[in-house]
Amino acid sequence: MTLFKEINSLLFGLFLLVMTSLVYFQFTQARDFMSQQMESDLNNTMTSLGLMLKPHLETGDIASAETLVNVIFEGGFYQKVTLKWLVDNKEQTWSNPVVIKGVPQWFIDLELFEVQKKERLITSGWMQLATLEIEGHPALGYRELWQVMNDTLMILSLMFILCILIVRVRLNRILKPLHQIARQAKTIAQCKFGQDIDVPKTRELKDVVNAINAMSGQLKHVFSTLDGEIDALKADKLLDRVAGLPNRQYLSAQMHNWLNEPGYGGLILAKFDCLEEVYAKYGYQGRDEIIKALAGRMRLELPEITDSIIARIANTEFAFLLTRAERHQMELYLQTLIRLINQEISKAGCPPNSQFALGVSQRVANMTVADLMSQSDNALQQARRDNKVSQWLDTGQMQKYSREQWRTKLLEAINNRQFSFQWQAISGVNRQEIIQREIYCRLTIDGQAVRAFEFMPFVELLALGSQLDRCLLESIEQQKLLKSTDQPVAINLTHDSLLDADFVLWLSRFLKKSPDVGQMLFEIPESAVLAAFGRCRYLAETVRSVGAKVGIDQCGRQLGSLDYLQKLQPDYIKLDQSFVFYEKSNQSLELCRALINVARGLNIKVIITGIEDQLQLEHFACLKADGYQGYISTPEDVLPLTEEDKVL
Template sequence: MTLFRQIYTLLFVLFLLVVASLSYVQFTETQSFLTKQMESDLNNTSNSLGIMLVPDLEAGDIVGAETLINVIFEGGYYQQVKLTWLVDGKQQVWQNPMTIDGVPQWFIDLGLFKTIKRESTITSGWIQLARLEVTAHPGFGYHELWRTMTNAILVFSILFLIAIIFARIGLTWILKPLHEIAEHAKEVANRKFGPDMTVPKTVELKSVVLAFNSMSEQLKQIFNSLDEEVGELRKKNLVDQVSGLPNRQYMMGRLNSWLSEPKSGALMMAKFDWLEEVHSKYGYQVRDETIKLLSDKMKQHLDGVTGSVIARIAAYEFAFLITSSEHDQTSKYLQTLIRTINQEMSKAGCKPNEGFAIGIAERIGQMSVTDVLAQADNALQKAIQGNQVFHWFETNEKQLFTREQWREHLSAAITEGKFKFKWQPILLNDSNSILQRELYCQLEIHDKMVQAGQFMPYVELLSLGTLLDKCLIESLHSKQLLNRNFEPIAVNLTFQSMGDTEFHQWLNKFLRSSTLRERLCFDIPEAAVYSDPEACQALCAIIRDNGSHFGIDHFGRQFGSMSYLQNLRPSYVKLDQSFAYYDESEHSSELCRALINVAKGLDVEVIVTGVEEQEQLARFTPLKTNAYMGYISPPVDVD
């Protein structure tokens, strides 16, 4: 029971006791007063009637005596009058029926008034003439008592209603700061640090509100300091201090993540010997400034072509990871890069198209980090040896299908629901029991099984992401995959679905109609959160309001604030795979620990991804993560 209801009930009971006490006092006092009044009236009547009857009794006038008694008796205040003549013993009785108008019979049956009678002897001198007995009629008492009590109850009821209404209004107003404190406490418990509460005038509540405001501000500062610590550690460990670009360690982690995901794209490695010329002419300060300007221009111009990661991996070597593109788009990226380099070379007084070389290796089929690095370095060396600006690594491996063929196969598979599924268990650290299962899809084309890594790049390039997501979610229902296990199933959503309002409406309708929606989890890529936070927040609200769950995939990959966790409040985060490949240095552990502390500080479960060996898992054990996944426990076919 809430504090408001407790106080309200207490006031209600106390007021009820007061009203009941007052009613009881009023009732007993009125009853006593009416009884005394009837006794007094009866005494007066008995004495007066006895005196008035003396002449008639002395004369033996029976008719006169009867007339006199009838006059008094007809007033209705007496139930019975009995006159006994002592001369001859004759007895006369006058009686009124026991009927009382306007008073319920049950009230009369309570017997609140005892029989009141007065007996007197009428004398004349020393001679006794008659004996007179008068019995009071209780009707007057019942009638007056009933009228008084009904009026009192009516007044008390009105006062009672007015009192409880004002008590409710008053308590609501008085306890409003306490209600705000409760709501603020809930927000703080959910790690939502809003503006300070208004300080009330009530002394006791004022101190509580001030304490809550202080606590909320301190928790907010703690979270912000953790967020700042993550930023500083990233800057210290993963960012090149001169260029402001990611360093070699970050690039290696991203390469591992990129190759483990269903992506396309290319890796470019560039060597800028002209920067050495700048160094020899103008010194290291000018060289460093030139590197900073070049880095800013490359980010500015290349981000508009396609998404990529630009890193400085050595003094005069840079790497460009294009995370999703086809050959034509990669060529456009290359031309923009060459143009940007030439512009900066001209500003530095160097000849364009001289003093730098670029090697390009495209991702085709299944490749390892060693493969793609070797191909890119081989292309770079050939460009240097041939005195070329760039060189593409030549491979005999061809693409499985053309773009239009992929469109045909994928459209048919989505329409007809031809996808086959695997799921990978996510295991809890402490018990190795399954926390959830992450769903993967594959496609059979011409009797050949095609993995997601081969067709997912074309799903994005052909803008089929929303249709694929709908197909996979509907397949969960049609194939009854949610009924096979008690563990939730996690579905990776594509970038296209994040900002598609029609998909939001469709998902809302689907979840409302699903009886097992609490077993559905949705993985949202962190990059989507940064690129379109409002759309992601709207989608997450739909998922949460329908009782499903969602988490952030590739957590910690992006260079940005973690404050979005407070707004989205995910159930879990999946640490980016790159952290599983970073070296075991103290700095890397500090960064992982800081990221995990940010999430756990908001009561968000942390899942480590990309775990392939027990040694990798052992590195995360001291960091108090919740669960892990990877090829240490590989995906299995869904029968």
């Protein structure tokens, strides 16, 4: 029971007790008063009637005596009158049944008034003439008592209702800070730190509110400090201090991740010999100013063309990793880059289209980081030898299908549910038991199983992600794959689905009908959260509302703040594989440890990805994450249940 209800019920009980007491006292006093009133009236009637009857009794005028008794009997509230002549013992009786108008019978049946009788001997001197007995009629008492109690109950009821309303309004105002404190405590328990509560006027509540506000502020400061610590570590280890751009180490890790995942795009390497000339003329300060201005223009204009990572990898060398770009987008990106470079070096007094060179290569199948860097570097060196601004190294690799052929074949395979599935176990660090599984899919195209690595770039390129996810989820449900395991299963959603409001509505309806919704985990990549936080939060709330859970994939890959974790509150995060790459490069685990501490402070489980062997797992064991995933456990085929299994 809530505090408001407890106080309200207490006051209600007290008011009810007071009202009951008042009604009882009013009732007893009114009843006693009416009893006394009827007794007094009966005594007066007995006295007056005896005096009036005496002359007629002395003369033996029976008719006049009867007339006098009739007048008195009919004009008053008397139930029975008995007159007995002592001369001949003749007895006359006048009676009136108890009929009371305006008073319910049940009230009369309570017998609240005792029967009142008075008997008197009428004498003349020493002579006894007659006996007179009068029995009072309780009608007056019942009628008056009923009226008094009606008026009393009505007034007290109105006062009671008015008091209850006033108390309710007043309690709401008094307890409003307590409701705010309760809500604030719940949000703090969920590691959400909102605005401070307004300080009330009540002294006791003021102290509690101030304490809650102080605690919320301190926790918020702790989280901000941890987030700032991560930003500082990233800036120290992964950023070039002059340009404010990612350094070679960050670029290498992201290239490694990008080439290990489905994708398309390319790499541009740039060599700026003009910076040496600027350094010779103006020193390192002049050179750094040119680098800062150039980096600022690049960060501002180039990402509008396509997604890219801009890094400074040496004193006079820059790299541009285009992670989601077709050939024509890469060409536009290259043209824009050349224009920006010419504008900035012209300000430093260098002639345009000179003293810099660009080498471009495009990603092809089965390419490694060394292959991509080597091809771009070869193109760069060729541009410098030929005294050209840029050189594009064409690998000459033919595409398996044209864009329209890919569209046709993908639509056919998706709509016909030509899926085959694998999943990879994610084990707990401490107990070494499987805590969840991540599911992967393949498509059968032209009779061959095509991996996601091959077809996903074209799914994204052709904006078929939402359709793919719908058909994939329906296929998983149809084949009852989730019944093949007791562990939750993680399902990766495409960028198209995350940004598609219609897909989110469809997903909500689909999950409400699914009997296995409690086993489903939906993973959102960190890049999508940073790019469209509102859409991702809406999807996460929709998924949670029907019983599924949400995780963040590739957490820590981007260089931005992690405050989205506090706002989104995912059930778990998967650390990006780049942390394993940094470890292999003999970097410390400080950044990884700080990120895990942030997640642990928000009650978010942490899974380390990219673990290759037992030795590497032992190296990360000190971080005390919740689980791990990687090549250490190979994916397994998921076989749909047979008809016999479905029956069982």
